[in-house]
Amino acid sequence: MAIGGPGWTAILLDVGGVLSPDHLPAAAADWGGRLGIPQHVFLAALFAGNDDRVLIGRTGQEAWWRLVRRRLGIDHGLMAEIRRDLAARQRWDADLLAGVRALRGRARTVLVSNAWPELRPALAAAGVLDAVDGTVLSCEVGLAKPDPRIYALALRRAGAADPARALFVDDTAGHVGAARALGMAGHLHTDTGGTLARIGDFVRRAGCGG
Numbered sequence: 001m002a003i004g005g006p007g008w009t010a011i012l013l014d015v016g017g018v019l020s021p022d023h024l025p026a027a028a029a030d031w032g033g034r035l036g037i038p039q040h041v042f043l044a045a046l047f048a049g050n051d052d053r054v055l056i057g058r059t060g061q062e063a064w065w066r067l068v069r070r071r072l073g074i075d076h077g078l079m080a081e082i083r084r085d086l087a088a089r090q091r092w093d094a095d096l097l098a099g100v101r102a103l104r105g106r107a108r109t110v111l112v113s114n115a116w117p118e119l120r121p122a123l124a125a126a127g128v129l130d131a132v133d134g135t136v137l138s139c140e141v142g143l144a145k146p147d148p149r150i151y152a153l154a155l156r157r158a159g160a161a162d163p164a165r166a167l168f169v170d171d172t173a174g175h176v177g178a179a180r181a182l183g184m185a186g187h188l189h190t191d192t193g194g195t196l197a198r199i200g201d202f203v204r205r206a207g208c209g210g
Contacts, residue, residue, distance in 0.1 A: 008107070008108045008158060008159040008160050008165065009106070009107040009108070009160070009165050009166075009202075009203055009206040009207065010107060010108045010109075010110065010154075010155065010158035010159070010160035010165060010166040010167070011100070011103060011107050011108070011109045011110075011158075011166070011167050011169070011199055011202070011203070012109075012110050012111075012112045012151070012154050012155075012158065012166055012167070012168045012169065012179070012184075013100065013109060013110070013111050013112065013132075013169045013170075014111075014112060014113055014145075014169060014170040014171060014172070014175070014189070015111055015113040015115065015119065015123070015128075016113065016114075016115070016171075017170075017171035017172070017189065018093075018096070018169060018170065018171050018189045018195070019092060019093055019096055019097060019100075019111070019128065020090055020091065020092055020093070021091055021093060022171075023086075023089040023090055023091065024043065024086075025039070026089070027085065027086055027089055028040075028042045028043050031082060031085075035072065035074070037072075042072075044071075045068055045071040045072050046068055048071075050064065050116075051114075051144065054116055054117075054139065055114055055115070055116065055138050055139060055144055056138050056139065056142050056143065056144050057117075057138075057139045057140065057141075057142050058142075061116055061117045061118060061139075064116070065079065065083065087118070087122065090122060092126050092128065093192055095192050095196070096192050096195060096196065097128065097131055099196045099199065099200075100131050100132060100199075101131040103199070103203065106203055107203050107206075108133045108134070108158040108159055108160065109131075109132040109133050109134075109158075110132060110133060110134040110135065110136060110154050110157050110158045111123070111128075111132055111134070111135045111136065111137075112136045112145065112150060112151070112154045112168070112170075113135075113136070113137055113138065114138045114144045114145050115137045115138055115139055116139055117137075117139050117140075119137060119139075120135070120137060120140075123135065133157075133158065134154075134157040134158060136150060136153055136154045136157060138150065141153060145170070145172075145175045145178065146174055146175050146177075146178035148178065148181075148182055151168070151178065151179055151182050151184070152182070155184075162183075163182050163183035163184045164183055164184070164185070165206050166179075166184045166185065167184065167185045167186070167187060167198070167199060167202040167206075168180075168184045168185070168186050168187070169186075169187045169189050169195055169198070169199070170186075170187075170188065170189060171188065171189045171190070173188055176188050185202060187199075187202075
């Protein structure tokens, strides 16, 4: 069901690497050193093959973590420590989040993320869900970027009948390109100031209302 009426200006935002700066390289370096494995091997243990499994809800999260534990060859206690550490490292871009919150009444904001199930409780705990109008997580809808269907779903939830009235923000060039191919405006996130300026300019040009 769409959040707003037809004609809303929509801002569709990625989470990891945009609203939440990427904490994985540093974590992989630390844990790779502790486990005596290269950084890329640690990341592969976490993510190799997840795109068509846990990322789109075909494999449960706990089952996936059991697979990760076997890949790393560690016990349950150390696996639990890794999971706690990864969760504790997640941070939120306060300036960008404040900018998104300030869009209330001017544009509809929807998060569009390729994510595991643990992201939703993290978003709730950080108050991010209160700052946006909707959330589309790949693990919940069975679709992942750059599948055109997840963009279409996000547009519907934003109440944007016309893709041209939507700006899609992501830190992955291919995901931005897929949004543009569907008629949306796109912005490749590299820094907070640039993204806030692009959003502000888009909202001013597109106009407001529903």
